[in-house]
Amino acid sequence: MSDPVRSSAGGTSVPPAGAVPALELRHITQHFGAFRALSDVSVRIDQGEIVGLLGENGCGKSTLVKVLAGVNHPDPGGELLVDGQPVDLPLAPGQFRDLGLSFVHQDLGLARTLTVTENLMVGQTGAASSRRPINWRAQRARTRALLRSYGVDVEPDAIINQLPPVGQALVAIVRAAEELKAYRERSEVARSILFLDEPTVFLPEGEVAFLFALVRRVVADGASVVFISHDLAAVRELCDRVVVLRDGQLAGGAAISDVDDQQLVDMIVGPASGKLVGLAHRRSSDVDIATLEPRVAVEGLRGGRAVDVTFSVRPTEVVGLAGLLGSGAEEVPYLLFGAHRSTAGTLTLDGERLRVPSLDPTSAVRHRIALVPADRRRDGVAPTLSVGENATILVNDSYTRLGRLQGGRLRGLVKRMVETFDVRPRNPDVLMGNLSGGNAQKVVLAKWLEIEPRLLLLHEPTQGVDVAARAEIYRLVREATARGTTTVWVSSDFEELATVCDRVLVVADGAVRAELVDGEITEEAISAAVYHWSTDAAAVLAGQPTP
Amino acid sequence: MSTTDVAPQATGQPDPDEKKLSSTHGGGGWGVWAERLALPVAWLALIVVFGVATPETFLTWANVSNVLSAQVVLLVLALAALMPSFVGDFDLSLGGIMGLTAMTAGVLNVQHGVGIWTACLIGVVVAVVAGALNGLFVVHFDTDPLIVTLGMGTVFTGAIFWLAGSNTIVGIDRALSTATFTTRLFGLSFEFWYALVLLLVVWYVSSFTPIGLRALFVGQSRDVARLSGIRVNRLRWGGFVLGGLVAGLAGVLFLGTTGSADPTATGGFLLPAYAAVFLGATSIKPGRFNAIGTGIAVFFLATGVNGLQLLGAQNYVQQLFYGAALVVAVVLSRQLRRRR
Numbered sequence: 001m002s003d004p005v006r007s008s009a010g011g012t013s014v015p016p017a018g019a020v021p022a023l024e025l026r027h028i029t030q031h032f033g034a035f036r037a038l039s040d041v042s043v044r045i046d047q048g049e050i051v052g053l054l055g056e057n058g059c060g061k062s063t064l065v066k067v068l069a070g071v072n073h074p075d076p077g078g079e080l081l082v083d084g085q086p087v088d089l090p091l092a093p094g095q096f097r098d099l100g101l102s103f104v105h106q107d108l109g110l111a112r113t114l115t116v117t118e119n120l121m122v123g124q125t126g127a128a129s130s131r132r133p134i135n136w137r138a139q140r141a142r143t144r145a146l147l148r149s150y151g152v153d154v155e156p157d158a159i160i161n162q163l164p165p166v167g168q169a170l171v172a173i174v175r176a177a178e179e180l181k182a183y184r185e186r187s188e189v190a191r192s193i194l195f196l197d198e199p200t201v202f203l204p205e206g207e208v209a210f211l212f213a214l215v216r217r218v219v220a221d222g223a224s225v226v227f228i229s230h231d232l233a234a235v236r237e238l239c240d241r242v243v244v245l246r247d248g249q250l251a252g253g254a255a256i257s258d259v260d261d262q263q264l265v266d267m268i269v270g271p272a273s274g275k276l277v278g279l280a281h282r283r284s285s286d287v288d289i290a291t292l293e294p295r296v297a298v299e300g301l302r303g304g305r306a307v308d309v310t311f312s313v314r315p316t317e318v319v320g321l322a323g324l325l326g327s328g329a330e331e332v333p334y335l336l337f338g339a340h341r342s343t344a345g346t347l348t349l350d351g352e353r354l355r356v357p358s359l360d361p362t363s364a365v366r367h368r369i370a371l372v373p374a375d376r377r378r379d380g381v382a383p384t385l386s387v388g389e390n391a392t393i394l395v396n397d398s399y400t401r402l403g404r405l406q407g408g409r410l411r412g413l414v415k416r417m418v419e420t421f422d423v424r425p426r427n428p429d430v431l432m433g434n435l436s437g438g439n440a441q442k443v444v445l446a447k448w449l450e451i452e453p454r455l456l457l458l459h460e461p462t463q464g465v466d467v468a469a470r471a472e473i474y475r476l477v478r479e480a481t482a483r484g485t486t487t488v489w490v491s492s493d494f495e496e497l498a499t500v501c502d503r504v505l506v507v508a509d510g511a512v513r514a515e516l517v518d519g520e521i522t523e524e525a526i527s528a529a530v531y532h533w534s535t536d537a538a539a540v541l542a543g544q545p546t547p
Numbered sequence: 548m549s550t551t552d553v554a555p556q557a558t559g560q561p562d563p564d565e566k567k568l569s570s571t572h573g574g575g576g577w578g579v580w581a582e583r584l585a586l587p588v589a590w591l592a593l594i595v596v597f598g599v600a601t602p603e604t605f606l607t608w609a610n611v612s613n614v615l616s617a618q619v620v621l622l623v624l625a626l627a628a629l630m631p632s633f634v635g636d637f638d639l640s641l642g643g644i645m646g647l648t649a650m651t652a653g654v655l656n657v658q659h660g661v662g663i664w665t666a667c668l669i670g671v672v673v674a675v676v677a678g679a680l681n682g683l684f685v686v687h688f689d690t691d692p693l694i695v696t697l698g699m700g701t702v703f704t705g706a707i708f709w710l711a712g713s714n715t716i717v718g719i720d721r722a723l724s725t726a727t728f729t730t731r732l733f734g735l736s737f738e739f740w741y742a743l744v745l746l747l748v749v750w751y752v753s754s755f756t757p758i759g760l761r762a763l764f765v766g767q768s769r770d771v772a773r774l775s776g777i778r779v780n781r782l783r784w785g786g787f788v789l790g791g792l793v794a795g796l797a798g799v800l801f802l803g804t805t806g807s808a809d810p811t812a813t814g815g816f817l818l819p820a821y822a823a824v825f826l827g828a829t830s831i832k833p834g835r836f837n838a839i840g841t842g843i844a845v846f847f848l849a850t851g852v853n854g855l856q857l858l859g860a861q862n863y864v865q866q867l868f869y870g871a872a873l874v875v876a877v878v879l880s881r882q883l884r885r886r887r
């Protein structure tokens with residue numbers, strides 16, 4: 001794991017002339033009814049390269065991948081060549097295995113209640129498909145050796161559920177890599193392709209390096225990798241070349257060293273759009289709030305990894321908490337909301353002193369504290385209920401007459417919400433589960449802002465959210481603060497914190513260690529401060545230069 | 548997009564076109580309507596088929612009244628099963644609770660000379676306590692409702708036989724039968740109208756009040772509900788306690804309908820009750836447990852069994868029909884959920 005992160009083979013994206021691509025898709029068009037999800041898309045993947053597949057939600061990335069997975073049946077006329085040999089489309093489900101393709105999706109596809117060893121035993125190469133009785137001790141030794149050979153430090157007996165997210169992702173990738181290796185040996189070919197679909201979304205910034213090291217390892221063993229992501233920093237770090245889709249068409253492609261972030265964003269969002277990432281969402285400097293009395297004060301907060309967290313937030317202020325995984329920063333929103341158990345601490349809200357250990361979500365909501373959790377699919381939205389029901393659950397008590405809900409007024413409210421928050425589609429009767437990540441998050445935000453929170457707690461609010469929706473979320477939070485809301489923004493995306501926060505606090509070893517204000521708030525400065533203060537993390541990432 | 552219209556307050560202007568919530572959160576289009584109305588249409592189709600097959604018996608008022616009145620106990624027990632279902636729980640002990648109430652009231656009235664109304668009240672209290680016990684084990688100790696209530700149901704059944712001394716208790720005060728089964732209003736027994744009122748209350752509260760919506764959230768996404776400040780545990784307790792209460796009412800109606808307390812008679816009610824609950828969840832509001840759908844499903848099942856029996860089918864057809872209906876309903880609702 002001591003590979004320097006910057007050792008990627010940048011600039012080698014131009015394959016040797018005449019080399020046969022490992023995989024080539026030509027003129028792929030895909031209709032779903034009258035809707036054209038892909039039109040005339042051609043992509044080639046060369047052997048041993050890492051290709052970033054970029055694009056906003058709904059641009060056709062997943063549709064394209066599902067063509068290869070045999071889920072989608074593209075329109076006639078498209079061609080697929082593997083190693084220069086034509087393969088008939090559409091593919092049958094599961095046929096991708098015989099072509100040397102493997103997919104790791106965001107949900108990883110691991111059996112979460114089983115151990116690492118057991119997970120690695122399932123599959124074509126694992127002992128679970130053999131008929132011989134299982135020698136557990138040998139299996140464990142084999143797993144340990146296997147993980148070590150990939151440079152992955154995970155205990156073979158650990159239950160998947162109990163691993164941190166990065167450990168789970170590493171195990172899933174190792175499993176896929178092993179299948180590809182077995183394929184190469186079996187078919188005596190030198191190529192195979194691993195597809196990683198948004199693997200970094202639920203990983204904290206600091207841990208992504210482990211994943212990158214593993215991916216490079218897999219490439220060195222002889223596979224190509226297609227890396228599907230929203231995360232431009234990750235793509236820049238890892239990929240040799242990018243392919244960008246927009247509205248189902250090929251919007252462009254380039255060697256990563258030939259484009260800067262602005263050009264990438266232009267390709268992803270399109271020329272007509274004025275939505276920029278990196279546009280500052282901080283308050284204009286002429287408003288000075290430094291002299292205002294704090295509206296929210298947290299003192300001596302203790303629980304989980306947080307040992308003694310103390311900070312305050314002034315009216316209309318957005319305070320960022322930056323820290324590596326395990327620093328305690330990621331616990332703060334849940335502790336303050338009463339969702340996780342805390343053992344000590346007080347929260348002063350508009351002069352009212354509350355004991356944090358006696359808070360629970362119900363009393364937190366009553367005190368107008370709002371929490372936008374990181375795990376949107378589990379904690380944020382009820383996928384089987386409609387957008388309208390999700391958006392109004394906190395306030396529908398106030399929309400009653402004689403105990404009966406007033407449907408008309410509720411409907412009017414929901415209509416205003418989806419308009420203001422630009423939720424697409426505009427139909428409030430759509431089930432929440434059918435919305436894209438960005439739109440779902442807008443509904444979550446709309447739901448909480450409707451109670452005019454005094455304290456808004458955000459944990460990784462833009463995970464799995466496309467570029468345009470991300471800018472929209474920044475703007476909506478900023479507008480809410482204008483009405484007096486104080487905001488605590490916890491994120492492992494330091495660029496995001498630099499974009500939105502008025503003040504950034506560095507959390508390490510369970511306490512606030514440093515404060516960055518005004519001109520000090522840049523991605524580099526936050527990152528430098530976080531690594532400087534995170535002694536444990538610095539030890540783990542010994543290969544990284546510590547500023 | 549000004550900031551002022553982000554948060555219209557609760558005291559905002561009254562909306563002139565105040566409509567039902569079902570239209571607020573319902574869907575649209577023909578497909579949705581076809582899905583919603585599939586069960587009522589299937590019921591009508593059954594009626595037509597049996598009406599054509601056995602016109603001289605099936606479509607007589609005596610038979611219609613028989614179908615509508617005889618299934619009241621099942622309907623009320625299905626409503627009881629709906630209570631934990633709303634909040635995402637199961638209670639397999641409801642049949643036992645119903646029998647326990649009937650037996651408690653019967654034994655008190657016949658063997659101990661307690662007045663019938665007091666006996667019934669005590670029986671219902673026993674049912675509420677039984678429901679609260681389920682809630683204690685499932686919610687407070689955080690265990691699997693299926694297993695716990697399966698065990699509790701067996702405990703209740705044992706208690707029924709112990710109370711009864713394994714005999715059928717006969718000679719229940721006639722006043723109970725008079726107030727429930729034998730007296731008729733518009734040609735249907737009193738208890739039918741009681742059950743109808745109960746159904747409408749359940750429907751109203753679950754569809755048109757904030758607490759109904761909160762229960763829906765708990766049932767569909769428990770973590771989201773908790774992190775939205777909803778008192779999840781309290782609502783789940785409520786589901787078990789209300790389930791017990793309504794099952795107790797079903798027990799009282801059962802006692803009035805049969806005029807005796809047979810320890811073996813209540814065992815067969817649970818399965819058709821759940822068949823109705825799941826079948827009901829495929830219509831009216833597809834994908835969600837709902838009272839109207841459940842009510843229609845009870846009478847759909849009753850009509851099917853009645854028609855088949857009039858056609859000369861043996862008694863076992865009831866088991867075949869109920870069991871098959873439960874399986875079909877669960878498969879259908881699973882398909883509905885997967886499509887969404």
